Amino acid sequence: MRNTTENEELKYYKSVALLSIICILANQENLFNNYQAINQRFHIMAAINLTVNGKKQTLNIDPNTPMLWVLRDHLNLVGAKYGCGIAACGACTVHLNGTAVRSCQLPVSAAAGSKITTIEGLSEKGDHPVQKAWIEHDVSQCGYCQAGQIMSAAALLKTTPKPTDEQIDNAMNGNICRCGTYLRIHAAIKTASKS
Amino acid sequence: MKTEKNTIDRRSFLKSTALAGGGLMIGFSWLTSAKAASANAVVAPVELSGYIKIGADGVITLMAPNPEFGQNVKTSLPMLIAEELDIDWKKIVVEQAPHDRKYGGQFTGGSNGVRSAWRSLRTAGATARQMLIEAAAQIWGVPATEITTGAGVVYHKISGKSAPYGDLAAKAATLPTPTGLTLKGVKDFKVIGTSTKNVDGVKIATGKPLFTIDIKHEGMLIAMITHAPGFGLKLKSLDDMAARKMPGIKDIFTIDTYAEGTRVGGFNATTFNNLVVVVGNSTWEVMNAKKALKTEWEPMPGAVLESTVTQRQKMEEMSKQQVNAARKDGDPEAAFKSAAKVIERTYTAPFLAHNPMEPINFFANVTADKAELAGPLQAPGMIESAISARIGIPADKIDIQLTRMGGGFGRRAYSHYAVEAAVISQKMKAPIKLVYTREDDMTGGVYRPHYTATYRAALDANNNLIGFHVRGGGVPESAVAANRFPAGAVDNYLAESWTIRSNVTVGAFRAPGSNFIGGAEQSFLDEVAEAAGKDPIEFRLELLERARTKPVGQRNDYDAERYAGVLKLVKEKSNWGQSKPGISRGVAAYFCHNSYVAQVVDLVMVKNEPVIQKVYNAVDCGVVVNPIAAANLCEGGCVDAIGNALFGEMTIKDGRPEKSNFDKYRMIRHKEAPKAIEVHFVKSEKDPTGLGEPLFPPMFGALANALYKGTKKRFYQQPFNIKERLAEGKPAV
Numbered sequence A: 001m002r003n004t005t006e007n008e009e010l011k012y013y014k015s016v017a018l019l020s021i022i023c024i025l026a027n028q029e030n031l032f033n034n035y036q037a038i039n040q041r042f043h044i045m046a047a048i049n050l051t052v053n054g055k056k057q058t059l060n061i062d063p064n065t066p067m068l069w070v071l072r073d074h075l076n077l078v079g080a081k082y083g084c085g086i087a088a089c090g091a092c093t094v095h096l097n098g099t100a101v102r103s104c105q106l107p108v109s110a111a112a113g114s115k116i117t118t119i120e121g122l123s124e125k126g127d128h129p130v131q132k133a134w135i136e137h138d139v140s141q142c143g144y145c146q147a148g149q150i151m152s153a154a155a156l157l158k159t160t161p162k163p164t165d166e167q168i169d170n171a172m173n174g175n176i177c178r179c180g181t182y183l184r185i186h187a188a189i190k191t192a193s194k195s
Numbered sequence B: 001m002k003t004e005k006n007t008i009d010r011r012s013f014l015k016s017t018a019l020a021g022g023g024l025m026i027g028f029s030w031l032t033s034a035k036a037a038s039a040n041a042v043v044a045p046v047e048l049s050g051y052i053k054i055g056a057d058g059v060i061t062l063m064a065p066n067p068e069f070g071q072n073v074k075t076s077l078p079m080l081i082a083e084e085l086d087i088d089w090k091k092i093v094v095e096q097a098p099h100d101r102k103y104g105g106q107f108t109g110g111s112n113g114v115r116s117a118w119r120s121l122r123t124a125g126a127t128a129r130q131m132l133i134e135a136a137a138q139i140w141g142v143p144a145t146e147i148t149t150g151a152g153v154v155y156h157k158i159s160g161k162s163a164p165y166g167d168l169a170a171k172a173a174t175l176p177t178p179t180g181l182t183l184k185g186v187k188d189f190k191v192i193g194t195s196t197k198n199v200d201g202v203k204i205a206t207g208k209p210l211f212t213i214d215i216k217h218e219g220m221l222i223a224m225i226t227h228a229p230g231f232g233l234k235l236k237s238l239d240d241m242a243a244r245k246m247p248g249i250k251d252i253f254t255i256d257t258y259a260e261g262t263r264v265g266g267f268n269a270t271t272f273n274n275l276v277v278v279v280g281n282s283t284w285e286v287m288n289a290k291k292a293l294k295t296e297w298e299p300m301p302g303a304v305l306e307s308t309v310t311q312r313q314k315m316e317e318m319s320k321q322q323v324n325a326a327r328k329d330g331d332p333e334a335a336f337k338s339a340a341k342v343i344e345r346t347y348t349a350p351f352l353a354h355n356p357m358e359p360i361n362f363f364a365n366v367t368a369d370k371a372e373l374a375g376p377l378q379a380p381g382m383i384e385s386a387i388s389a390r391i392g393i394p395a396d397k398i399d400i401q402l403t404r405m406g407g408g409f410g411r412r413a414y415s416h417y418a419v420e421a422a423v424i425s426q427k428m429k430a431p432i433k434l435v436y437t438r439e440d441d442m443t444g445g446v447y448r449p450h451y452t453a454t455y456r457a458a459l460d461a462n463n464n465l466i467g468f469h470v471r472g473g474g475v476p477e478s479a480v481a482a483n484r485f486p487a488g489a490v491d492n493y494l495a496e497s498w499t500i501r502s503n504v505t506v507g508a509f510r511a512p513g514s515n516f517i518g519g520a521e522q523s524f525l526d527e528v529a530e531a532a533g534k535d536p537i538e539f540r541l542e543l544l545e546r547a548r549t550k551p552v553g554q555r556n557d558y559d560a561e562r563y564a565g566v567l568k569l570v571k572e573k574s575n576w577g578q579s580k581p582g583i584s585r586g587v588a589a590y591f592c593h594n595s596y597v598a599q600v601v602d603l604v605m606v607k608n609e610p611v612i613q614k615v616y617n618a619v620d621c622g623v624v625v626n627p628i629a630a631a632n633l634c635e636g637g638c639v640d641a642i643g644n645a646l647f648g649e650m651t652i653k654d655g656r657p658e659k660s661n662f663d664k665y666r667m668i669r670h671k672e673a674p675k676a677i678e679v680h681f682v683k684s685e686k687d688p689t690g691l692g693e694p695l696f697p698p699m700f701g702a703l704a705n706a707l708y709k710g711t712k713k714r715f716y717q718q719p720f721n722i723k724e725r726l727a728e729g730k731p732a733v
């Protein structure tokens, strides 16, 4: 792999990422794990260009590394949380070109050239309508799931500024809150949609 | 490694809880901290007690003594100080106190936070205020009795003098500590009873580092563990050849959490004492190496590899045997013999994993002579000595910082992971952050016990409840609470309790014991009321009236009037008795953790699934300190209970927990939450009691009773598995 040009390499990693995502969507966990295992055997490092919260940077990193750990361990952005690592809880939700994605299953290679937004970059002063509504409704209990919830909510409102209850239910169903703050989350999204 | 005991003894839990409550009072030392602070008052803000620091700039810092895991103590406990200190809440800073004996037990659990701090923290505020008044009186040469305070300022109205607390703090700190102060009456409260936003709300909404998993430290390595995949198994062989060669890996080794012979039980319990540890530079690298480990496990000598199915069979056998009575009133045998109707039902509930959203993790930096630790701990005071013994560093050289916890629900009272992290850091001679994967966490034991209970009720020809019998037990604990309602309301009463030993570890889980028995009892009473042809609320109120006016026995642990009070309130608020077309309603009421709760659930069945339209809660927990957070906690208790009733279940096969992540372990999700929840607090001047737990148990009953209306089936087994039950078309068990 080392002899390929960067573009080819990128293409390769993007296809890896795509395949990974397809595996997950198709619930083919084993296939996905095998696939990851094969890739890890090569211990490939690659220079990957990233735009995170508007900042361009290049990381020399194993391209399979999930975005979640790139953010948390390498970029010091710890807002996105680890909850399950298998795209089942939503704690790690970030935006990839404005769409909510589970960063624990997004290989960093798949994010190359795209725009990543984390909770830290959602607004400059913490005053995104969703954040404001969250504070107004005093949504949080332990707070651990809330960055993921907020990112899911913000992505929803971007495409659907006035969501129905059902649309909120569907958009937020991937984010688990063990503390049970769902009703406040729902109400806060309604409030944010009015601003 | 051998431990004398590896199950958790509930009795020691209760003892420690009681200690934690009293400890705060005993450990309260004004003089020492005030004196110590006055020596360097020029540079640092003045400490008027361990709880209050006042800067010359006027900034007042209040210490939150107990660890926060979502129950709002980081906000509501400082509110108690602020109330008596008489300050402007908007101008204060709240700091999480580290682990320190001066803060007492610092125990988070048992719905005890506000309850146990109620007097001591208000006293802390009142004492500091009095010292500030005294300081002003001396400086101005006026009698202290002429001085008043308001929003952080001291006033002498007669002379027109005033001074902010910041100007007086240094002087105040040199004065003797006043005693015997009178605290404000409920009617005079300004802070208590006023909705106050979570002090970390903005930080949470903006993704600031708050949790241990967010900690960074220079030179910090990441450590992960692999524990045995099942109870009763130990490591047979380890091949770490491939893993060692993987990038970023520093070391791989095995550790014993506790040294051989350590007495383990209570909160220092561990599930899997022998661990394989992988240490490396980054989380992803360590995760990958962990996956590349080749491990073989074998049964420990004499160990039984248990399964849920075989446990269930044993439980059924035990349920048929007469066991020792935990309480007996009258002549239950005769009552059942003479009964016109006897109703008998059996309820079961599985192991539950706590599944707080933040997986277990802990930070440790152990050097030759000291240890810096930080982590999510519900009971820091109860693990410190175990850490000290294990790493050979005296407790006074161990600094434990408490971080916000991403949930706990009882799990983080069992903090073996703190010991593990310390041992790993000591071995690596480096700061480390131990991180469990979700799988390690979920399969790591300390589950809610596996329970069952069989109830029998005897009705006479006039449908009076003349006999009541509960025989319950579990693996390895029983949930029977012999002195709770309807004990005291029935002439002939018998409670029996048994347990079955197990090597599956269990621990406190939101409302221990009550989290099963409350729902079972309340489902059963619904059925008894129906058999008696009575309205379920009226039926309960009749019994409570009996318990109030002519109680049976001495040890009834509830106040029948307050119990009836919440039932009456929920009846009124839910318009109970008015038919709502298409809506199925169920009611339940329960008393635990010193609070009274009654709930009504309204649901509709859509495609064999319940859509919960509304939950009405009536709650009597004495004075409500922070209404907005209290309501949040109540809502959460309802949602959490509904989730566990419908889906919560950990099964074991051949010693191995069968679910390891949220793909298989179903948690309640956004869509399944009730569409609306109302929380009504009984107006009360009584000292506050718990809220984190009391909402949880009765919801299992209220939901089952509403489901019965909607499906004509009774739900005796948790999780309810409604779809399967309805699809089977089996008659109700």
Ligand code: FES
Binding pocket: A081, A082, A083, A084, A085, A086, A087, A088, A089, A090, A091, A092, A093, A102, A103, A104, A105
């Ligand atoms: S951590 Fe990514 S979805 Fe749970």
Ligand code: FES
Binding pocket: A140, A141, A142, A143, A144, A145, A146, A176, A177, A178, A179, A180, A181, B070, B357, B406, B407
């Ligand atoms: S607030 Fe605790 S998990 Fe959502």
